Amino acid sequence: MTEVLSFSGVQLRRGDNPILRDINWSVDSAERWVVLGPNGAGKTTLTNLASARMHPTEGTVMVLGETLGHSDTQDLRTRVGLTSAALADRIPDDETVRDVVMTAAYGVTGRWREEYEHIDESRADDLLAAFGMSDFAERAFWTLSEGERKRVQIGRALMTDPELLILDEPAAGLDLAGREELLAALAELAGDRRSPAIVMVTHHVEEIPEGFTHALLLREGEVVAAGPLHATITSANLTQAYGMPVALHAHQGRWTARKG
Ligand SMILES: Nc1ncnc2c1ncn2[C@@H]1O[C@H](COP(=O)(O)OP(=O)(O)OP(=O)(O)O)[C@@H](O)[C@H]1O
Numbered sequence: 250m251t252e253v254l255s256f257s258g259v260q261l262r263r264g265d266n267p268i269l270r271d272i273n274w275s276v277d278s279a280e281r282w283v284v285l286g287p288n289g290a291g292k293t294t295l296t297n298l299a300s301a302r303m304h305p306t307e308g309t310v311m312v313l314g315e316t317l318g319h320s321d322t323q324d325l326r327t328r329v330g331l332t333s334a335a336l337a338d339r340i341p342d343d344e345t346v347r348d349v350v351m352t353a354a355y356g357v358t359g360r361w362r363e364e365y366e367h368i369d370e371s372r373a374d375d376l377l378a379a380f381g382m383s384d385f386a387e388r389a390f391w392t393l394s395e396g397e398r399k400r401v402q403i404g405r406a407l408m409t410d411p412e413l414l415i416l417d418e419p420a421a422g423l424d425l426a427g428r429e430e431l432l433a434a435l436a437e438l439a440g441d442r443r444s445p446a447i448v449m450v451t452h453h454v455e456e457i458p459e460g461f462t463h464a465l466l467l468r469e470g471e472v473v474a475a476g477p478l479h480a481t482i483t484s485a486n487l488t489q490a491y492g493m494p495v496a497l498h499a500h501q502g503r504w505t506a507r508k509g
């Protein structure tokens with residue numbers, strides 16, 4: 250296994266505000282991590298560091314063996330697949346679904362600049378097929394439902410064959426069927442040895458796909474618990490992370506949580 254992420258004594262401040270404090274975290278290539286924590290805990294900020302979109306104020310972040318601040322982050326960005334609401338907002342309305350996926354090959358949104366090779370087109374079509382979106386390839390992205398958009402975005406994030414895949418709330422806004430379909434697709438991805446390392450941010454233990462191996466719990470910019478999934482997703486740790494009593498139930502490899 251190779252280390253794809255390494256955070257050591259990482260702090261991130263905005264003005265006087267500490268947003269992340271003393272984060273020590275390591276992700277190996279075969280691992281699939283879920284990141285949980287309340288609103289404002291620092292999850293998205295953590296993904297911005299992990300995808301080389303920000304630098305730490307203090308400490309060291311290594312992404313795919315490169316230390317942030319010491320290397321060309323543009324190159325790193327094509328090696329990390331990312332989906333987030335912020336990236337989705339930058340997709341031009343009239344871009345076709347196929348182009349949304351395909352343009353990732355050049356780290357750009359919008360088809361105005363690049364010449365595409367046939368091989369890119371067939372890879373984009375394969376990814377659309379893998380996420381059940383083949384019939385939508387010619388549609389404008391803006392005409393898709395939220396669930397359809399999420400699946401296209403994950404296809405886009407995988408287009409460059411990244412060594413690390415980061416998903417910030419991929420199931421947000423999905424209905425029950427949409428969520429379950431997405432979780433099934435993510436479970437398949439997680440179970441495939443050829444898949445990259447995965448870090449997925451979510452608000453709900455119900456959204457942890459099968460096959461995920463590790464969890465990181467954040468509260469107010471600090472790590473509450475991190476490690477193998479079953480040792481980390483516990484009532485005690487969630488109670489600490491959310492600052493309220495949490496009752497947790499496990500059933501057939503999935504969890505539910507409510508106020509305890
Ligand atoms: N550029 C910034 N300037 C100042 N404060 C910021 C900035 N970016 C984030 N923050 C603050 O840092 C904290 C963590 O934000 P972040 O978006 O990482 O939280 P999150 O865990 O992803 O929350 P959510 O679950 O709501 O998405 C928040 O209090 C936020 O207001």
Ligand SMILES: [Mg+2]
Binds near residue numbers: 417
């Ligand atoms: Mg967030």
